[in-house]
Amino acid sequence: MGRDLNLGLECWGIGFQNPVIIASGCIEYDESLSEVFPFRECGALVTKTITLDRRDGNPMPRTTEVDCGMLNSIGLQNEGIYHYVKKILPRISNELQIPIITSIAGFSIEEYASIASHLDREKAVAAIEINISCPNLEKSKDESLLFAQDPYMSYGVVKAVRESTTKPVIVKLSPDVTDIVAIAQAVVDAGADGLTVANTYPAMAVDIETRRPKLGNITGGMSGPAIRPLTLKKLWDVYSNVKDVPIIASGGIMDACHAVEYIIAGATFVSLGTVNFIKPGAVLEVISGIKDYLLRHKMSYKELIGSLKID
């Protein structure tokens, strides 16, 4: 019955048919999967993170199942910015009439800025998501931490990207920090238009019989329902302390209830990642579940955002 309700929203000057986004790294658009995966129904697609040069990615095995989740160490395998602009972008923007958000990563501030200025010319890119938080990337050249673990470095990356493009800039934060509010505030001060809270958690698993790590890269990033309460708290911290910046919630959403939970805590968008591997139709379930919730509670979508009662 929730089908008639319109979940469309406008944000950053972009029209979204609904607030359910596909998280970076979790979808490779493939027309042959159209019976299985409702690509065209998504609110937006965040494409797999691209880097300036092509990357082979990490050694096998790259994924392993853990209790209530999985670890991955793909290592940002991609063909580089030129291939993305020439081959991937034209095809997906032509075939999918939904906003394309391009996820980018670099190894220096200059690299981030360079990718952003390439993308600035591309009409098909609706917004840029800066991945400063991939746990599978080698550390930045200048620092021993991920960019996302240092407010000054985070500020520097975002400011450089901001100056290289007029497109909306979203920053994907790492949950693996002591004070996520400080990082979030720093990137907003640097000109970020939106925040994605958050990336995967650094994690590892060991095969005790062989005494080998279950990932070829030894460590990886954890996703799935196990991380949801942790990321929800990070999102709440950011929402309640950093004002007026739309947040994309990302972490362990498996169904509409989980999505609504994040929206109540302050998310404007919800993004689906690992669930796509298990239930490729999850995006439809989440959309109709949010509609049902709103009808049941006689609320608009806007009213639901940040409606947590704490008195």
Place this chain on the structure above:
Amino acid sequence: MKPVHRKLRVVSNKRLASDHYLLELEVDENISLLPGQFLQLRLEDGMQFLRRPFSIFDCENEIIKILYKLRGNVTALMSKVKKSDLVDVIFPLGNHFPQPEKGKVVLVSGGTGFAPLHFLAKELLNNKNLTLEFLIGGKGSEVEAFKNFLPSAVSVKIATENGSAGEKGLVTDLIADIEGWIYSAGPIAMLKAVYEKIKVRENPAYFSLEAHFACGLGLCWGCVLPTREGFVRVCKEGPVFSPYVVKWEEI
């Protein structure tokens, strides 16, 4: 056919021998599956997180069959599945085995690698210009059960590690003076050994590879194989590969 996502009803789930089982699933639509393709299965009971890939063992009269071995929690739960239960399946996935027009074909399987080659052998038998030899390897008694699935037109040789059937030893010991097209599926160490036996003669050959899958749909790039053309996805560009493009030294 394009992959579809369905809940399929269990027709039967039988133990074949020792820790090997055959699961039969009923489909109520027209389907066309090709030898070499696989499906991604998830049980309804929620104990399982990621899907698990299984090669198509057979498909006829809208019944899909898969062969599995008890290996961990998920296959243990699978063995408890009963007639009329539903399982959640995405199929068919992956590429398939190219087939020759005439001549000799040798199929070399290890363990549950028998599954995709069984489906292939059945298809190849429709071509009267082919002669088939099937070399089946395994740990023990399951190999006899596998052999019974094959029609008598297929010449079969067996090797078992415990010597309970056929020759005692590895299936690769049965490979001698190979001619014709070679198909193989089984553990990586076995595939490497098969490749070593054929590489000098450069027989046309196709192997079905395995990897840890997260999605099995080509979405995540978790299951890559090192090849002369870089990392490719086992679930999407494969699982069937020419062994001559694989960088065996990196696996």
